Amino acid sequence: MRMRNKYRKPTTFRCNAGSRCSTSAVVWSLVGCFFMFQLYTLVRQKDRLGGEIQFRVSNHPQFHELEQVEEENIQIPPPRKRSPRAAKRKPRRPTTLIDEFLDENSQIRHVFFPQKLAIDPMKDTANDSYYFYPGRIWLDTDGNPIQAHGGGILFDEKSRTYYWYGEYKDGPTYHAHKRGVARVDIIGVGCYSSNDLWKWKNEGLVLAAEKANETHDLHKSNVLERPKVIYNDHTGKYVMWMHIDDVNYTKASVGVAISDYPTGPFDYLYSKRPHEFDSRDMTIFKDDDGVAYLIYSSDDNSELHIGPLTEDYLDVTNTVRRILVGQHREAPALFKHEGTYYMITSGCTGWAPNEALGHAAESVMGPWEFMGNPCAGGNKVSRLTTFFAQSTSVLPVPGFTGSFIFMADRWNPADLRDSRYVWLPLIVGGPADRPLDYNFGFPLWSRVSIYWHRKWKLPQGWSGWKRI
Numbered sequence: 001m002r003m004r005n006k007y008r009k010p011t012t013f014r015c016n017a018g019s020r021c022s023t024s025a026v027v028w029s030l031v032g033c034f035f036m037f038q039l040y041t042l043v044r045q046k047d048r049l050g051g052e053i054q055f056r057v058s059n060h061p062q063f064h065e066l067e068q069v070e071e072e073n074i075q076i077p078p079p080r081k082r083s084p085r086a087a088k089r090k091p092r093r094p095t096t097l098i099d100e101f102l103d104e105n106s107q108i109r110h111v112f113f114p115q116k117l118a119i120d121p122m123k124d125t126a127n128d129s130y131y132f133y134p135g136r137i138w139l140d141t142d143g144n145p146i147q148a149h150g151g152g153i154l155f156d157e158k159s160r161t162y163y164w165y166g167e168y169k170d171g172p173t174y175h176a177h178k179r180g181v182a183r184v185d186i187i188g189v190g191c192y193s194s195n196d197l198w199k200w201k202n203e204g205l206v207l208a209a210e211k212a213n214e215t216h217d218l219h220k221s222n223v224l225e226r227p228k229v230i231y232n233d234h235t236g237k238y239v240m241w242m243h244i245d246d247v248n249y250t251k252a253s254v255g256v257a258i259s260d261y262p263t264g265p266f267d268y269l270y271s272k273r274p275h276e277f278d279s280r281d282m283t284i285f286k287d288d289d290g291v292a293y294l295i296y297s298s299d300d301n302s303e304l305h306i307g308p309l310t311e312d313y314l315d316v317t318n319t320v321r322r323i324l325v326g327q328h329r330e331a332p333a334l335f336k337h338e339g340t341y342y343m344i345t346s347g348c349t350g351w352a353p354n355e356a357l358g359h360a361a362e363s364v365m366g367p368w369e370f371m372g373n374p375c376a377g378g379n380k381v382s383r384l385t386t387f388f389a390q391s392t393s394v395l396p397v398p399g400f401t402g403s404f405i406f407m408a409d410r411w412n413p414a415d416l417r418d419s420r421y422v423w424l425p426l427i428v429g430g431p432a433d434r435p436l437d438y439n440f441g442f443p444l445w446s447r448v449s450i451y452w453h454r455k456w457k458l459p460q461g462w463s464g465w466k467r468i
């Protein structure tokens with residue numbers, strides 16, 4: 001029997017001096033308003049893009065394969081047997097995949113940190129050549145694991161060579177004190193060169209730790225993280241910026257070094273708190289017009305700051321903007337596509353992985369808008385942990401507009417030298433596995449998607465291949 005609900009609102013109502021409007025009329029008016037709003041949004045976008053409406057979609061058939069959403073099911077092993085006494089003392093809560101990742105004795109450790117298989121360019125078996133395997137040990141041309149953590153890549157126009165710079169961490173991991181985070185003494189900044197982004201030659205330490213002088217920023221007892229190098233067209237110098245800190249991360253500064261050659265040696269110039277603010281995770285970004293910017297986590301990692309460098313890239317200017325205020329983001333990686341600036345950041349959870357977020361801006365100085373989690377494929381946990389890794393840089397793939405390589409670190413706090421590289425295709429404008437919920441489903445910004453692949457390679461025809 002149907003009951004009448006006295007609290008139910010009537011579906012029709014009176015309007016305009018007694019004429020009766022149906023619910024559908026109201027719905028259609030709302031739909032009309034919605035489309036008017038979308039039209040207005042498109043016109044605004046048109047203005048911003050210089051008069052031309054651009055529906056930025058990925059149009060490289062060679063990259064379509066990389067836009068396939070590849071699911072990955074990782075089975076959590078059954079719980080280990082415990083004595084009844086232990087079980088009573090501390091009841092077991094269900095294990096999650098992230099617990100397994102963080103447990104260095106996990107039975108599925110090999111899934112995250114495979115030991116036996118390595119990317120070995122010198123073995124060059126036809127089946128494996130040029131394949132990136134995110135998470136595998138990656139050997140250089142001498143057969144040693146690449147040491148370039150928290151790094152970035154410079155394409156040197158003069159030598160038409162890629163240089164990969166990063167933290168050289170091939171030393172023992174330890175805790176400086178009970179409450180200190182896992183660390184490796186500063187060894188220096190490693191540099192590797194390549195023509196194809198796959199086969200890397202070790203160019204040695206381009207900036208080495210200071211062994212004797214304990215007051216030096218680069219003394220081995222300090223912290224040197226996330227080094228990045230850019231070339232200054234005016235001065236003809238290669239300039240390195242890095243995060244410089246003390247063992248407790250209280251110095252919170254940036255360091256600057258300079259060289260005449262991409263392969264160093266770099267002369268260390270100085271460290272400072274940029275704009276007199278604390279600065280931890282950082283990166284630098286060189287825009288098409290040659291202006292370079294420093295972007296750093298500040299105010300105890302609660303916000304990011306961005307500001308242009310001086311013309312010689314050796315200092316910051318007085319201009320600075322606070323962005324992503326109160327959002328607690330770090331590990332910024334910036335890139336640009338068709339006039340729009342994009343940035344991937346991580347949350348702040350030490351060496352443990354967390355969710356990546358995308359941000360976009362029409363001006364590099366902001367305002368920056370939030371785009372959601374760019375990770376597609378894998379599984380729910382891997383998407384929520386940036387595929388168990390943390391952003392460090394985004395590298396454009398020459399010849400394929402809108403296609404980039406997302407570079408991330410899968411940190412291994414039990415043995416930091418064994419941290420792995422997670423490189424994945426990042427595509428602006430391709431389909432994502434779930435719609436992003438901004439602007440009622442009509443994005444103002446092209447989508448940014450990082451696609452999980454167990455193994456993948458750059459498509460034939462990207463410029464690097466021609467030089468092999």
Ligand code: DGJ
Binds near residue numbers: 225281331349
């Ligand atoms: C997260 C940062 O992104 C890393 O560069 C490093 O500083 C770790 N924190 C240290 O816990």
